[in-house]
Amino acid sequence: MRKQIFLSLALLAAAIAGSRAQAQVAVVANPSIKATQVNKADLRDVFTGASSSLAGTHATPVLLKSGPATSAFLSAYVGKTDAAFLASWRSLVFSGQASMPRSVDSDATVVQFVSSHPGAVGYIAENAPHEGVKVLAVK
Amino acid sequence: MRRIFVPLFALLLAAPAISFAQGLDSLDIQFHGYATQSFLYTNVNNWNTTDSSSGSAAWTEAVVNLTSVPSPKLRVGVQGRYLLLGSTGNTISLDWAQADYKVNEKFGFRVGKVKTPTGLLNETQDIDPAHVWCLLPSSIYAISNRGSILAHFGGVTYGAVPIGEKGGRVDYRGYGGQRVLAATEALFLSLNDLGIGVPNGLTGPMYGGALRYHTPIPGLMVGASEDSEHVQGPITLATFSGTLYGSHFLQPSFFSQYDRKRLLVAGEYTRQALKNTLAFTNGPTIIAPRDQRDWYAMATYKVVNKLMAGTYYSSLMDLAEAQSTSRFQKDWAFSGRFDATPYLYLKAEEHLIDGTYIGFYTSSNPAGLQPRTKMTLLKAGVSF
Numbered sequence: 001m002r003k004q005i006f007l008s009l010a011l012l013a014a015a016i017a018g019s020r021a022q023a024q025v026a027v028v029a030n031p032s033i034k035a036t037q038v039n040k041a042d043l044r045d046v047f048t049g050a051s052s053s054l055a056g057t058h059a060t061p062v063l064l065k066s067g068p069a070t071s072a073f074l075s076a077y078v079g080k081t082d083a084a085f086l087a088s089w090r091s092l093v094f095s096g097q098a099s100m101p102r103s104v105d106s107d108a109t110v111v112q113f114v115s116s117h118p119g120a121v122g123y124i125a126e127n128a129p130h131e132g133v134k135v136l137a138v139k
Numbered sequence: 140m141r142r143i144f145v146p147l148f149a150l151l152l153a154a155p156a157i158s159f160a161q162g163l164d165s166l167d168i169q170f171h172g173y174a175t176q177s178f179l180y181t182n183v184n185n186w187n188t189t190d191s192s193s194g195s196a197a198w199t200e201a202v203v204n205l206t207s208v209p210s211p212k213l214r215v216g217v218q219g220r221y222l223l224l225g226s227t228g229n230t231i232s233l234d235w236a237q238a239d240y241k242v243n244e245k246f247g248f249r250v251g252k253v254k255t256p257t258g259l260l261n262e263t264q265d266i267d268p269a270h271v272w273c274l275l276p277s278s279i280y281a282i283s284n285r286g287s288i289l290a291h292f293g294g295v296t297y298g299a300v301p302i303g304e305k306g307g308r309v310d311y312r313g314y315g316g317q318r319v320l321a322a323t324e325a326l327f328l329s330l331n332d333l334g335i336g337v338p339n340g341l342t343g344p345m346y347g348g349a350l351r352y353h354t355p356i357p358g359l360m361v362g363a364s365e366d367s368e369h370v371q372g373p374i375t376l377a378t379f380s381g382t383l384y385g386s387h388f389l390q391p392s393f394f395s396q397y398d399r400k401r402l403l404v405a406g407e408y409t410r411q412a413l414k415n416t417l418a419f420t421n422g423p424t425i426i427a428p429r430d431q432r433d434w435y436a437m438a439t440y441k442v443v444n445k446l447m448a449g450t451y452y453s454s455l456m457d458l459a460e461a462q463s464t465s466r467f468q469k470d471w472a473f474s475g476r477f478d479a480t481p482y483l484y485l486k487a488e489e490h491l492i493d494g495t496y497i498g499f500y501t502s503s504n505p506a507g508l509q510p511r512t513k514m515t516l517l518k519a520g521v522s523f
Binding site: 051052060080082083084086087088090091093094095096098100119 | 169401
């Protein structure tokens with residue numbers, strides 16, 4: 001019985017941790033991206049270099065330099081750790097299959113870049129200001 | 140063909156640079172690179188042309204690339220490499236130099252000197268920062284042979300086709316052009332061991348294709364590729380000269396990979412059956428058959444945030460060779476990688492190798508080859 005309670009608590013904690021990871025970041029896009037909602041697989045494809053379009057619009061990903069928001073985003077939407085994500089982009093860059101996405105220092109810089117570049121899509125801390133960009137719902 | 144593509148590429152690279160209408164920012168010019176330094180030790184048998192049985196640091200690589208995206212659909216770039224491995228290399232070579240035009244998700248193409256997209260890892264086999272391993276499975280991705288299959292002069296078409304709403308996605312690649320094997324390729328060391336020189340390297344037409352099905356199961360991909368080559372070139376043996384005619388061979392590969400969160404599992408099988416003819420004027424004609432069945436299975440796991448561990452088993456068997464330890468090679472590898480920072484990593488790897496088919500030469504081991512070798516590798520890498 002004690003084992004079952006412990007297991008249930010562990011599962012609950014894992015579920016809460018997972019939902020918190022999803023809730024910590026907001027996915028933001030330039031208003032040129034027509035959709036207000038995107039699916040997780042399409043978002044993952046854009047951020048792993050497998051696709052360069054989102055909801056029918058040419059999409060350019062922009063990254064935050066490593067930190068809690070990046071870890072949360074990669075864990076929730078890409079399914080990779082920071083190091084594995086970086087390694088997969090390096091394999092594309094050094095084999096000539098892609099250019100490295102732009103990487104910036106702060107939420108404000110992400111918002112500034114995304115708002116001024118048609119097709120740009122990025123992520124920021126959930127509570128960060130995001131004037132000039134749209135927040136995409138991820139299903 | 141190289142004469143056509145190099146100027147073409149130079150023109151494409153220069154075009155955006157001289158465009159007064161665009162600022163540097165809009166050209167998205169990027170400069171990346173990495174460098175690695177390795178230390179090798181084998182208990183017996185010198186590996187490749189190193190003095191590894193005494194401990195050797197003679198494996199250094201440095202890579203730089205420059206790319207530009209002058210428009211959303213066009214990307215041009217060039218990558219150079221310095222490689223020193225034992226007594227081979229110590230030169231700077233061109234990895235790739237290409238213009239890439241992506242019409243849409245379903246169709247794009249690259250022209251120039253381009254990576255050959257065959258097998259599971261061919262396009263990335265020389266990109267050290269992308270892998271946990273110091274050495275990829277030698278049955279298919281031996282470092283001594285990689286120069287022969289990494290890239291070609293010509294083109295690649297590529298694209299991705301979704302299979303319905305929830306059926307996954309198929310990525311395709313088709314390629315063709317000319318294979319150019321430089322005389323300095325480590326690939327020719329085994330011929331040099333027999334007294335055969337390849338003074339001008341080998342060249343010839345090649346083509347192939349690959350399909351990768353990204354299944355609806357997250358992280359699971361299955362794929363297959365077919366590569367066809369037909370190279371030839373002048374050879375020498377003592378006072379004789381002649382021509383090596385590589386047979387027109389087809390090389391099928393089948394592979395799969397599961398990459399999800401902390402775990403990566405992958406495997407690949409390939410067969411290479413061919414008969415090369417070495418014809419010497421006023422001398423012997425030698426038929427050199429090969430019937431290789433090669434495969435590996437690998438797994439890596441992210442132990443903690445900065446530490447990854449992995450193991451693989453690699454098997455190579457040439458059924459056309461006489462029964463001996465030089466007919467096969469089986470290799471257990473155990474590896475660890477520590478990413479100290481996003482730019483600096485360290486690797487350690489142990490190999491238990493049975494057989495001497497690949498990477499072991501009599502010229503590096505004049506006292507003879509032992510059937511089994513233990514090899515330890517340490518590597519430090521920086522990447523930006």
